Amino acid sequence: MEYNKIKELIDVLNESNLSEISIEDDEHKITLKKEQKQVEYVQQHSIQQPNENNQNLAKQEDSQIQINKNANRENQEEDLSVQYVKAPMVGTFYKAPSPEEGAYVEVGDRVTESSIVCILEAMKLFNEIQAEVSGEVIEILVEDGQMVEYNQPLFKVK
Template sequence: MQIEDIKKLIQLLDESNLTELCLEEESYKIKLKKEKEVIRVEKEVSTISAPALTHSNPTPQNSPTQVDTSIEDTDYQIIKAPMVGTFYKSPSPESDPYVTIGDQVKAESIVCILEAMKLFNEIQAEVSGEIIEILVEDGQMVEFGQPLFKVK
């Protein structure tokens, strides 16, 4: 493979929605990877005050459309699918899963495999912390950008 061919592959990857491209021939193997976006959500508490009851607005003040007092724990990071594919929690059906709830992961930790076009792509956490939720089922098709794991 010539350097011009590699430059073309890099340009194709850069201009596409793909985050990873692997090409393997008998004499070489090339793996190109874009950095993935990591979204960090911090806890935020907000209150909305309801308008007073009037003849023109007969909605009660405790209506859920008027006041939202629920507080949800959002102090976590999301590991998203970098591509469309089938989610597998382990390298083979007989193997233990890469991660389970409560496991500690580092940025380079493999958390799952996504199969796309008969290629099995190991997905790294790219964040550090504790797996607090697995958002998809083994064998489930996932979309690009779909949340896979919550990490605290």
Template sequence: MKFEDIKKLVDLIDASHTLTELNLEQEDYKIVIKKEKEIVHAPMQAVYEVPAAPQQVAQPVQLQQQSAAETVNETSKTINAPMVGTFYKSPSPESAPYVVVGDQVTPDSTVCILEAMKLFNEIQAEISGEIIEILVEDGQMVEYGQPLFKVK
């Protein structure tokens, strides 16, 4: 079989909406062509929390410090996983991470990679701010909607 004939078969499978696999076996060769189904993901919507109104009652110093920490948590936003997959902080094990604590991000900043079904998907921040905490470990499985980063 000529290369042009094989290319025509690949193009036929690629153009088809219903055909996902072709097996062709002759006496002196065997050809198997498989097409992965395309996965379509809905864009993630950012969730914003509205901070509670400050209390006017005098509080002991310890409670005031706790309230300050809670206020940081209330004003911080999260970057959530738009899909289930394996979290990677850098494009390769030898590369520097996309972001570290203290980095500034914009909505189109790449913050990590999520691998799902052998597809590596670059994840954008979709919000602006400073990374204040990375909530998952490199190589960890994450669920849809799971917070990955805290941003203020």
């Protein structure tokens, strides 16, 4: 079977609601299956009779909601001055150029946009990562040797 025909079958499968396509001719038999994502829904029901305890509980919940709203406002104000150094690729995070050497940066260090802050290893290639922001490192968000995803925050800089 020709490559173009197989590619067309893959495109049809991807663009449809089908989960499987099978094609057979004299020489070939091809079965394409699409993995189905399963979502589990859990619904919880509880019925409570109104009483004094429930009313007190509702008042406490209202108070807690107000406290949470105030905390969220404070966090939003704080977050305006915080910037993140994010992973430009998927790879393994290393905070030092080698196990015998010290880390590129530690909490409390000042960085500039061109400062090297870590290494990401991808496919046996070691890539030096620049901060691309300026300020003081206030938190390192990943552990040495940890796998990181694309655009995952690595450092908090203020």
